[in-house]
Amino acid sequence: MSRPAVRVVSPTEERNPATAGIDRLDTLGMLRLINAQDALVAASVAGALPALARAVDLAVTALRQNGRVHYAGAGSSGRLGVMDAAEIPPTYGYPPDRFVAHLAGGPAAMTAAVEEVEDDPALGRADLAGVTASDLVVGLAASGRTPYVSGAFESARAVGAPTVLITANPHATLAVDVLVCADTGPEAIAGSTRMKAGTAQKMLLHTFSTAVMVRMGRTFSNLMVDVRAKNAKLRGRMLATLAEATGAGDRECREALSAADGDLKVAITALLADADPPAARRALEAGDGVVRDALARLGRA
Template sequence: MLDNLTTEARNPASEQLDGLTPAEFVRLCNAEDAKVADAVAREADAIASAIEVIADRLQRGGRLIYFGAGTSGRLGVLDASECPPTFNSDPNQVIGIIAGGPPALLKAVEGAEDSLTLAGDDLEAVGLGPLDVAVGIATSGRTPYVLHGIQYAKRHGAYTIGLACNEGAELADLADLSITPLVGPEIVSGSTRLKAGTATKLVLNMLSTGAMVQLGKTYGNLMVDLQPTNSKLTARAKRIVSLATGMPASEAEQQLAVCEGEVKTAIIVWQADVSPEKARDYLAKANGHLGRALSLLGAENAPT
């Protein structure tokens, strides 16, 4: 019942919403949004556990698969789509599925979220299997599409995570792990694209980024596995090589050219004075972790 959902309740702070000036409206929004980070922080242990599982499954060849309806589905698709350019991940490693398919990204598809079979069909279409992690996203915690998707995923051996924003969510009872940031009533009753949507985005940021960091996609806080596919990312790659090595930007550009645009390779070539081929060999030995590859090279070249 919607009456039992906190996200559907009336927010006392916004009962006079339509009488506020723009400045008052902005202050109210900001005050309510400020509560979101605390709600997510209370789920820190669950989020950390999820990152460990996701990183382990990805390392072993599994995938991270988000699925949801409406705003929840759109946010999953958004997070998945940003992984390849940010982390040079395989486009099939993190997948976002929205009820109703691609048309639902722009316009609601009637009845998709209430389907009792569509999620299973969608997960079957991407070949969900036992190494995968399936993250069902449903602010209410009761969306039929997501509930049945979690059940399908469990039957096929995938690890399941439920992300909701309401206490006592059905989704939490079904999933192997539950993440439930309780953001409270929205300033527009039931408009979960607001605080609940923000909380969802924050959690998804942590899940994908945390897992990718565990997989060695950063060096310190530098984005060393990005794809320089446009002018902005090309400039960023050059800057990262320069920051990591201390070389001038012009030399960093030349180093990247020699290393076919591979940031990690360029850094190792400079730091360890080896060929690009040897740099790639050591990256492979270190499972893609730049810091570990440099340590291996350092140990190999240490005086005995």
Template structure:
């Protein structure tokens, strides 16, 4: 008997012929099948490398101009946007307002699904008004299917307010979508293991793309030295230890000296590196960093490869 065809043209709603008998498999076979499907995700993201790079350049341009990055989505897409945004302050010492995630249904939707919230385009538009989005900002809509009304409503209003916009989806982008936005990223991961369950391959692809955009943007904004997280702010024991080890590795000081430098720098690793490398006090080090656009490399040179 032939499997029935999907009545929906969206790639995310197609049935996957490779998993059509998953309900008849042994546990280890299910694990292997899901793993085989997941291996396709990185390759699909790689096919969108040029568009991802374009999105990064737009983000950097907007942030340098005093703008903000907004992720807008519903369900899994919205949660992933909020997750990526929430990890920027502890990792890169950014102002929480710099990168923001907006999810249909509000913060309650992070822990309890509110599927109906995605159907209201007007709510997406209202969110852009509430955030006072303007021409300095970049708004990236995230919708695996590419059709979520809340996301389209938000992007339309963002463009009306002068913002630059992008769209991240895991289905075939329409010509209209391509013409409307500054960048469209469409990793085609194929039909899901469980039909329509876009928290799986589409969700993984979305996480990879967002990781790449935000990480690369922070690198280009001078928040990384070599491959070290030097713009972190020491706020807990784990970060204190990491900060001390970074100083020990970059400027060759003892653990005790690293602790002293962190104390004098106010817990800011980047400032402490410049203090030690240029024999400066914290105030002068911060001023030098500001003048260099936050680049440690410009002030102390390239970090040697370990």
């Protein structure tokens, strides 16, 4: 007598009927089948955007009160957090200590599997021991139940820090303030969450941190305006951005950037508002570094 199939807690670990014959296909057929599954990810991310918007607002609040955003995760999820946090300072000129990534197993787990550590909630509590009430803790767990992340949330709750979970499991068991779930369903290979679930987490993380940086005034329109010129390539990029933002010619841009002591946002504000650099700088300081707010203060909204 056959027994009914037992449902796995997370749908990411269930068998996918659409790919049951994947090992019988030729190579191109196999790739097309995987690609067809990947094509479902964007729609699942779209469904998570209202919750992600709440997470972005929590992060902006934390950063504006001098808090930090902590990512906590294990395995593939945790590695994605490390990569996202590492890319924020060079992309947006943001201080490297404001987005902090905690990976179960530490740096060694970036390049080698240290799978047993994800089952240790005490390690998660210890890694997040320095969290404060001004911070935001973002847990990364495709399954929605990783003990390491659970421990990280315990440290957050102990000090009253808000919590966000980014997951692929709509039935996630971890208690959080905001649940961001991209329901990607069963993987092409059962349980291989570095595939659709991982792709969704990467999209959500990059969308999250990008939106946070836009809200923090690190862009003007869709231009990166907090670049710090550390080499010739970046100096050229700053001049190109200044020209793009203002329509000014090369010579005028060079003079404006020099007068602004190399501060791109001051140069943009000064040119667009026809103001001197000190006035532009004061307007930016009063407007939390947001170029559009500074322009409004100078009567050029």
